[in-house]
Amino acid sequence: MSRTALQIRTIGLFTLAVLLLTSCGEYQKALKDTDISKKYEVAEKLYTEGSFKKANRLLEQIAPQFVGKPQGERVMFFLADSYFQIENYNFAGYQFERFLKSYPKSDKAEEAGFLGAKSYYMLSPRYSLDQTDTDKALTKLQLFINANPESEFLAEANEMAQELTTKKEKKAFEIAKQFVKLGKYFTLDYNISALAALDNFISDHPGSQFREEAFYLRVEAATNLAVNSTYSKKEERLEEAEEMYQALLRSYPETRYAEKAADTNEKLQKEKANFEALKNELTR
Structure with missing residues (x-):
């Protein structure tokens, strides 16, 4: 220098x-x-x-x-x-x-x-924590968006609202997903809870990015529940699991879970065949 x-x-x-x-x-x-x-x-x-x-x-x-x-x-x-x-x-x-x-x-x-x-x-905290502040933020953002449809801040407000909506969806989905995981080891109660949580999630979040996976997880939870049910409830639950599988295919004909769902359904069909054989034997 x-x-x-x-x-x-x-x-x-x-x-x-x-x-x-x-x-x-x-x-x-x-x-x-x-x-x-x-x-x-x-x-x-x-x-x-x-x-x-x-x-x-x-x-x-x-x-x-x-x-x-x-x-x-x-x-x-x-x-x-x-x-x-x-x-x-x-x-x-x-x-x-x-x-x-x-x-x-x-x-x-x-x-x-x-x-x-x-x-x-x-x-707004990460999705796994209490979402009270997220709810408040969504309410405030929606009020702003509704009141200022021509605002220069509109694009950013919509982006933030979408991010928070996805965060809430993820929290609800992860709760249902956890029930499915637990249902593999503690079959009855957790699979029943998983199915209820997944049904609610699919109903409450029709446009969610997690919806397709939720449809597949219903197949898994329903199959686990049916396979491990008592004789008196098995037939009904086998039919319900079959319906969950068909619902997945109707809603997502090209589903990325096709292979896993087919494996789960194969397990289900074997269980149905075993149940029919046992039912025929008991009615002789």
């Missing part, structure tokens, strides 16, 4: 350090200042510069004092958005809701509605 370049770099770093120290001093002074106009001026500057954490702290101090004042709308939006930017999504969602109630006709109402919904989306 040449001497001139080194001097320029040194001057640049010095200037940056001075600006940072000045900004920090200005912020610290504003925190202690009793003049809310000064606090607002510094908070807006910090917010515009992207110093959201510092801006948030000042905005928290002054927001109650700007209620009903001309700058109140800007202060409340900045406060809500600063919470969003520092990833405090609980507070962001709450503050965006307050903003919309206070300023429903604001030019920022559409953005606030979207960011409020997105705040709850960000709180």
